Each structure stands twice: as structure tokens, then as C-alpha cells.
Amino acid sequence: xxxxxxxxxxxxxxxxxxxxxxxxxxxxxxxxxxxxxxxxxxxxxxxxxxxxxxxxxxxxxxxxxxxxxxxxxxxxxxxxxxxxxxxxxxxxxxxxxxxxxxxxxxxxxxxxxxxxxxxxxxxxxxxxxxxxxxxxxxxxxxxxxxxxxxxxxxxxxxxxxxxxxxxxxxxxxxxxxxxxxxxxxxxxxxxxxxxxxxxxxxxxxxxxxxxxxxxxxxxxxxxxxxxxxxxxxxxxxxxxxxxxxxxxxxxxxxxxxxxxxxxxxxxxxxxxxxxxxxxxxxxxxxxxxxxxxxxxxxxxxxxxxxxxxxxxxxxxxxxxxxxxxxxxxxxxxxxxxxxxxxxxxxxxxxxxxxxxxxxxxxxxxxxxxxxxxxxxxxxxxxxxxxxxxxxxxxxxxxxxxxxxxxxxxxxxxxxxxxxxxxxxxxxxxxxxxxxxxxxxxxxxxxxxxxxxxxxxxxxxxxxxxxxxxxxxxxx
Amino acid sequence: xxxxxxxxxxxxxxxxxxxxxxxxxxxxxxxxxxxxxxxxxxxxxxxxxxxxxxxxxxxxxxxxxxxxxxxxxx
Numbered sequence: 001x002x003x004x005x006x007x008x009x010x011x012x013x014x015x016x017x018x019x020x021x022x023x024x025x026x027x028x029x030x031x032x033x034x035x036x037x038x039x040x041x042x043x044x045x046x047x048x049x050x051x052x053x054x055x056x057x058x059x060x061x062x063x064x065x066x067x068x069x070x071x072x073x074x075x076x077x078x079x080x081x082x083x084x085x086x087x088x089x090x091x092x093x094x095x096x097x098x099x100x101x102x103x104x105x106x107x108x109x110x111x112x113x114x115x116x117x118x119x120x121x122x123x124x125x126x127x128x129x130x131x132x133x134x135x136x137x138x139x140x141x142x143x144x145x146x147x148x149x150x151x152x153x154x155x156x157x158x159x160x161x162x163x164x165x166x167x168x169x170x171x172x173x174x175x176x177x178x179x180x181x182x183x184x185x186x187x188x189x190x191x192x193x194x195x196x197x198x199x200x201x202x203x204x205x206x207x208x209x210x211x212x213x214x215x216x217x218x219x220x221x222x223x224x225x226x227x228x229x230x231x232x233x234x235x236x237x238x239x240x241x242x243x244x245x246x247x248x249x250x251x252x253x254x255x256x257x258x259x260x261x262x263x264x265x266x267x268x269x270x271x272x273x274x275x276x277x278x279x280x281x282x283x284x285x286x287x288x289x290x291x292x293x294x295x296x297x298x299x300x301x302x303x304x305x306x307x308x309x310x311x312x313x314x315x316x317x318x319x320x321x322x323x324x325x326x327x328x329x330x331x332x333x334x335x336x337x338x339x340x341x342x343x344x345x346x347x348x349x350x351x352x353x354x355x356x357x358x359x360x361x362x363x364x365x366x367x368x369x370x371x372x373x374x375x376x377x378x379x380x381x382x383x384x385x386x387x388x389x390x391x392x393x394x395x396x397x398x399x400x401x402x403x404x405x406x407x408x409x410x411x412x413x414x415x416x417x418x419x420x421x422x423x424x425x426x427x428x429x430x431x432x433x434x435x436x437x438x439x440x441x442x443x444x445x446x447x448x449x450x451x452x453x454x455x456x457x458x459x460x461x462x463x464x465x466x467x468x469x470x471x472x473x474x475x
Numbered sequence: 476x477x478x479x480x481x482x483x484x485x486x487x488x489x490x491x492x493x494x495x496x497x498x499x500x501x502x503x504x505x506x507x508x509x510x511x512x513x514x515x516x517x518x519x520x521x522x523x524x525x526x527x528x529x530x531x532x533x534x535x536x537x538x539x540x541x542x543x544x545x546x547x548x549x
Contacts, residue, residue, distance in 0.1 A: 335524065335527045335528075338520055338523050338524045338527065339524075341478075341482070341516070341520055342517070342520050342524075344482065345482065345485070345513055345516045345517055345520065346517075348482075348485045348486060348489050348509070348513060349485075349509075349510070349513040351489045351492075351493065352485070352488065352489050352492060352506060352509040352510065352513065355489065355492035355493045355495070355502075355506075356492065356502060356503075356506040358495060359492065359495065359497065359499060359502040359506075360499075362495070363499055
């Protein structure tokens, strides 16, 4: 992505370096009278020892040509001036450190050693350092300007304005034909179609480029609605990018009322414009990505934030709801406690009643016992009644028994009586004479006129005594 | 005397009575006191429960209903 170099080649100057190689004559001839014959190999070894031993490290200035970066990573090229050239190689380990891209026609100063490649019998410069010509001076000027502007406070972080997170209109100060604008437009059209882009065309290398860029930048600041300016170009040589190390341009950037993003060359390229700008982008593409971030990534961010907000809100709500539930549950507690107390009170009351009943019952029982022991009149009466009844029953029995006995006796006596009854005699024709129920056995018992009762077997008679005839008893 | 004290006293009375070593007169006195305490506790609990129920009730809008609480005479 390098902008084509329009720098005309400067007239080449001859190298000041001239290797003074003195060949000892006695080295080639061992014997003064007889020249020794060497093999090719011996000769080359000899030359190798000679060159590598004598020449050693050299600094050479010249123009690069036939430059080839081999797939191995090593550089092969020639170094030439108007009159001469020498083959050179720079191994990968050394060329990786280069801060520029060597190209044909570039004038460089390099450091190396002469080495001889025996199989081919050629020698070459083995480089370990390479620097574009003028780089040293430029570097010095760069450092001086950097110090100056820094001391003025132009690089201070405090004076850098924030890049709007959601730019709507970007002005791009760069070459309309360069790689930079292509890259920026690419990124923006892919990532932030909604952003309006205005290109303010300018040359970005060569004589007077710095002034042109300053003017273009000034113009960009006057455009309506621009909220970010990107100023920059694609990669190139240090000379190509030199216009961005211009003091006037630096001051113009610092004075811009609109935030400026610098995007010069590659990530490794630093310019004064980078230090002054409000934001340094490593490359133009990166600059575009920085502003495009606002569109796509910002909307993603917003969505994510919205989600987060929603989630955290939900979480908070859930937490509060749970807390409230917990609290209201605990609020119900007094009710439960009341029920417990109710039960406890009832229990106590029941126990109280039971205890009281027991107190009463125990005493009642004792009283009864005592009463029993004491014996009440009623009891006595009852007992006597019972006794009486008992005795009565017994006496009745006894009485009945004795009656029975008497009856039996009576009937026995009666039977006896009956057997001795006078009535039995009467039946045989005797009669019983009584006077006033007194049996008359003697005539002396009666006198004339007495009334006598005469009992017969059948009936009785009453008779009046007529005569009494007393008779002597004869035994 | 607050509720807790009353209930505590009631418990004390019940324990004393359950021992059963009191004179009848004392028992009667304690019993009378205990029944009185129990009745008071009960009515106090009723009041509290009514109050809680009132406070726990929620209207159609989910707002808790509150009103001035007047204990009923039981």
C-alpha cells in the first residue's frame, strides 16, 4: 500500500571510500627465483583470507539496484554509483530491523564486510546496517521540531479533544488517488454506512505538500457539520511522509476547532502530526475503524447495555420482590404467634381447671372418708332399721315356728283329750250333768229346784231337780 | 400488668396448683385469679388477632387496608 514515489533521484555522488588493498609481493611468490603454481581453490582461499582479513568492516554509500527479497527472507541487491557497482547481501536477521522498505533506486548508506564466495570466485558486501541517505538529517530535524512543539505544550494530553463517539460527518484530508482514501472508504462503507464522508483532496508527498495539507485541513474545518477530521496517507519512505513532520501543519492541526485524527503510514511510522493530533491512528484503515466503531459497535454496545440494564433491573426487582415476600411472611408471624399464645392460654386454663378440680376432688374424697368414719344418724337409723328388719324377720320366723310347735302339741293334746273325751262315754248312753258348768258327781251338790244341764250324745237338756237321794259311796 | 406478665403469672399459678399442696382456700383464690387472668389474656389475644387481620387485608389495588382499630368488647 505505498503511494508511488515521485521523488526524483538525486544526483549520485561517488563514495568517499576507497579500499587500500596492498598485496604483499612476497606472499604470491614463495621463492624469488621460481613462481609457485596454485590451484584455483588455493587462489580463492588466498584471496578470501586477504580480502576478509584486510578490508574488514566498511561504510559504503550508493544506490540500490536489482533488489530482491528472497523467500528465505534475505535481501540480495547491488550497490552502485555512476561508475561502479558491487554485489551485496543482507541476511534476514539484519534486515528485519530496517525501518524502511528498500527499493531499487533508493540511495542508502550501509555498513558491511567484504566476503569472498570461493565456489564462484566472487566477492560481495555482507550488510548488517542500512539507512536511507538523508535519514539522519531528517531524523535530526524531526527530533528538534518535536522538542520545540512539546515544550510549547502542543502534545499535552489535556489539550486533546475527545473524538465524538457517534460522528455523523467526517472530513478526510488526503490524496484522492492514494491507498489511504480507498482503505478508509472501504472500512466506512462496510461498517458505518450512515456516516457522511467528505474528501478534501491534497497532495501528501513531495515539495510543498505540507502547505497543501495545511490548506486542505483549514478548508475541512470550515465545512458545515463536520465533527471529525482524518488527516493522513498510506505508507511510504521517510521522505514520502516527511510533509507530516511540518511545523506549520502541526500548528494547523493543533489549532483545528474540530477533533483531528492523524493516520500516517504504518503502525511503526510516527510523525509530528501524530503527536499533535487529538488521536493517532496507526493506519488510515484503523482511523476509519475508530470512527466506525461508533456506528456498529456503539449500537451493539447500546444493545448490550440495554440488556444489562434490563437484566440488572429484573434482578433488582426480583430481589426486592423476594425481600418483600420474606418481610410480609414475617409480618404474618404475629398472627401465628397470637395463635400460639391462644393455645398456650387455653392449655393453661385447662390445666388450671383440672388442678382446681383435683384440689376439690381430693378434699371431697377425704370428707367422704371422714363422714363414713363418723357415721351419720341416718346411717344409724338405717343400720337399726336393717337390724330391726333382721330381728323382725328372725322373730317372725321363731314365732311362726313356736306356733307351729304349739299347734302340733295342741293337736297331740287334743287327740289325747279327744281320746279321753266324755263325749265318747256319752255316746255309749251316758250323759253329763252340770250345774253352772260344774260337773255334778254327787247328789250332795244339788238341791231341789236346781237347774241342771244334761249333755247327751245327741243334744242337751235342761232339767229341774225334783228329788235328792244321797247314797253312801262304796269302794 | 401487660399481657406477657399476665400469662407468666397464669403459668406460675397453674404450676403451683398442679403441685397440689395448697390449702383449699389458697387454691380457690389462685383458681379465681387464674381464670380471671386467662380471660383477660384471651380477650387481649382476640383484639390483637382482629387488628392483625385488618392490617393484613389488601384491597383490589393491592394496597393494604388500614383503619382505626377499636377493640371489641368481648
